[in-house]
Amino acid sequence: MRIRDWDPNLKVRLYSEAMMNITFWMFFPFLTIYFADEFGKNKAGLLLVFSQVFSVGANLMGGYCADRFGRKRMMVLSAIGQGLSFLVFAAASSPWLHSPWIGFISFAVAGIFGSFYWPASQAMIADVVEEKHRSSVFAIFYTSINIAVVVGPILGAIFYVHYRFQLLLVAGFVCILFGLILAKMTRETAPLHKNTDLSADRKWYYFLQNQLKDYALIIKDKTFLLFILAGVLAGQTFMQLDLLIPVYIKDFVENQTLFAIGDWSFTIKGEQVFGIVLAENGFLVALLTVFVTKWMDKYYERNVFVLSSIVYAISIVIFSQTHWIWGLIMAMAVFTFAELMGAGLQQSFVSKLAPEHMRGQYFAAASLRFTISRTIAPLSIPMTVWIGYSWTFFVLGFLALLSAALYWVMFVHFEKKSASLGSS
Template identity: 25%
Template sequence: MSNVVSVKRFKQFPQLMWILLFGSFITRGSYYMVWPFLAVMLYEKFALSATHVGLILSSAAVIAVLVSFVGSALSDRIGRHQLMYASGILYIISFSLLAQVSTIAGYALVITLCSIATALWRPLTSALIGDIIDDKATRELAMQSLYFVVNVGCAVGPMLGLWMGLTGEQSSFYITAVAFAFLLALLWWGFHQHSKIEKIEPVIAKVTENNEDTASLATQSQSQPSSKTKVKGKRQAAAGNQIIKVLIADKLLQCLIFANILCMFIYAQMDSSLIQYLTRAKVPDVLELISAMIFTNALVIISTQFLLLKLMANLSLISRIQIGLVLLMCSQIWLAVNPLTLFWGWIGAIVVMSLAETILFPTMNVHIDRLAPDHLRGAYFGAASFYEFGYAIAPLGGGIILDNLGGPWLFFIAAALTLIVMYLYSILDKMPRPDFVELDKLKEQGI
């Protein structure tokens, strides 16, 4: 029965949602052909220390997070379309430049542009899903589906890049630029079609009302906004000062952001510090090992995501997240004790970490979607992009620990941080929140 319901919900996806899914697949696939090997390129080209590589990546990511918050909140006022086009164009420009730069300063600047584009794109996509799908269950399935296809792209990308001999090649950044150009063309067409449908729907509704031949109902419908109009009205942008006041008053959101900053710091060690650790330790066949880890990560996610979703359907979001955090902690301990030359030991640790990610990441998005009022969805997803501070400081923090304490200590510290995250999630329900009903009333009165 649940399978039938899922199929019905998939059929409820608007055309624009399918474009987002396909576009996410091709862009993530091309992105992961090259981006994970950036730290290796910097080390091999310029012989930079782990701390210096981390400083370049972290500085770019911190700037990107700040831009992302402002951009996502602004999208509630000027629309997702324009900002998505802008971030897509920035992707194309920055990845094209990344294929050509030859100096440390050039890399630092262009990596920053790439990071800004990525940080803008992700929350805008999540907020757009909320805009185009009203039904809560269908919207959550759409977010799970987006996460699924992103990881299919992550699985295909590095292995395809390795097979084509593109791994570690600077010129391969052009592939990502072309993929985003294609996605922008698809989005332009999708937005155009979606706007046509939105214009036709009120006409159909009006014809239906006339056919009912009930004058009183017709009069009532003209004087009162439809449910769809009400939803759109809620989604009108709040004033900037109101957004800041709401976010400051929402202590639950602040606690959640801090917990997830730590969570992202832990997880991001795989993308930056682990790769640096393996490269500098002269692990045999390091590029093949890195590709295999990325492939394993994505393969585990795409093969277990919907199974785990079904198994945990009766658990609360917080319970699911706590289970994911236990697995994340176990993976960090495994990484800390694994012998350098034990290839399958690294793969095993990544399997456990991937199971944790499968539970944690889509659940985080669903959690924010449930917390966010409709008219502040962009602002809340923008605030959630502060999670990326954890991802941003991970290369620098991990690099400092690597240079001073070594790889095992890095992962033991990450395991200890997981315990702090588990505690913060356990106290979330005790955190105060704003009265959104009262805020809506004040907004209607123009206060």
């Protein structure tokens, strides 16, 4: 499906989100290092865990609200909320005020608004794209994000250290502008919901009760529950891209010569190695997502999901065994291949399981594998103090293998359920 044939909503989002994501990735990869320097590794890791707890609840509520009040409304609210949070973060990093605590709270609030945005945005794609084209559309949006992952950190490596205040200020205004563009240029796509009566005679907890009832129905879907659990375990590996990996590189990778020609050589600092490795990840994803997604479409989903987790485990082992820049580059190539294998297929798999009137909630519940992973993953930073880097990497690799086993069990259950429905 060509982009020119897309629904206008998706065209507006594709280009506007690209602008917002580039700005975001100019400073986001460096925030773990910033908080670790300001608070220490132990406290920074625990604070990042704490900040993500609220995002889990916001994510679930975001899916409920996307189904009840509309995709567009929630996306506009989320984009503007993120923008205001970044403006406060900018003020806390300004020449007139230095407050890491205000910065951290603003970062946490921005994460909450981001959790509101995700399920609505994914449900909108499922609303307007036929099932046969969904994996490719999801893959293109994923590619767009990773183009930002290439461009953003490169620009951030140049400007972040000396211009953090200005970057955060720009990010805030860009998010607010994005929200206004969504409000003006997109339409609502959510199917009409029959139970939107929220009249005054309802108790204050009616909204929460209905939300919990709907999610209870989702959790009873054993296939879907196993999908989330396996994703959370795998997520402990891929969430380390902007958590453990930058701290590991900062601690162990010294100045190195990237390449030499005769008497001339190009030497980079340890901190710059992370920028190169992160840019490599984004570049490979931007270049290969659509190709790998089409390639993986030829294989049974079970084999792709299981193999992806195994390759994640291999990549994390390679990371743990090298401080050499070219070894890290190779590890990141393996890591990225694992990421690409399930990039489009997993979202398409969710849309296959979700009833039309509950797509927002299913995508919200599915993204729990990201929000819960993001909640637990920062523990890897204090774990390096408690048990050392080697054992921390070993634990992450083991969790990735455990996720592969859970994916296998999930598909066994899925096949039995499909067979019984087919025979009835």
